[in-house]
Amino acid sequence: MELLVFDFGGTSVKGGVFQNDKLLDTFSFPTPSTWAEMKALLKNEQDKRQTTYSFKGVAISAPGVVLNEEGIIDGISAIPYIHHFPIKQELMDLFELPVAMINDANAAGMAEALRGAAKGLKRVLFLILGTGVGGVFIQDGQLYVGKHGYAGEYGMIFLEGEKTFSELGTVVRLVERYSKQTNEATKNLSGEIIFERAKNGDQIAQDEIQKFYRTLALGIFNLQVAFDPDCIVLGGGISSRATFLDEIKAEMTNFLKEKEWEYFAPELRQCVFQNQANLIGAVEYFKSIQK
Structure with a gap:
């Protein structure tokens, strides 16, 4: 089955062709300022490939x-x-093909659950x-979206x-808290800078990073006991940090030992896909609802 797939982002729209279980012929263009411009660009990408592929549908990841x-x-x-108009019908009319839409975060989760870090597992939280x-x-393999x-x-x-x-549990907030304590402008700081300073002995940086990881441990624990998944896959910018998984696992172990709740320990994994996760997940969602 050949599908055309798009990922709508705030700064760019990415896309590609899904064929024989592989993502091919990828492309991108800057996100336009109007819906009319967006439709024209989407249609152009389809038209350029019509003679090469026999599309059976269009999969879309969107915020x-x-x-x-x-x-x-x-x-x-x-x-x-x-937002707030029958966008799916307009897209089906535009492409003259079936269309499936999925939230971008949900798409990334489906990619990891079905083809990435949690492939083969029954219950996955991303x-x-x-x-x-x-x-x-x-x-x-089914997405839970709620009522x-x-x-x-x-x-x-x-x-x-x-x-x-x-x-409490994001690098953005970590930077803000550090900035407030050191009186440095946030525009001159980043997560990378603060982690590097902690490594070089900055006590404020070390304390704020410890708070950051404790917050993550608390949040992950709440999700673990609420859903009891086979594993929790961690994604986002911080997840690409080389030592991130070991560091959050260590903090989780410390927290559970303090509470004597080791039997609640989650299986934590790092995401596999990065820039293509939303595209792959959108395709998997399309396939899941066509069954």
């Missing part, structure tokens, strides 16, 4: 609350013009640690008083 059955994208995102915290739960499509908004979990996982 926001993507409601495939209803055919709309709810919520808000960095691409405001894709946790994305980016500017905020999000993710998805997948069981038997309103909000399942996976793990960043909204309260961890400390009225502060959420997203407010």
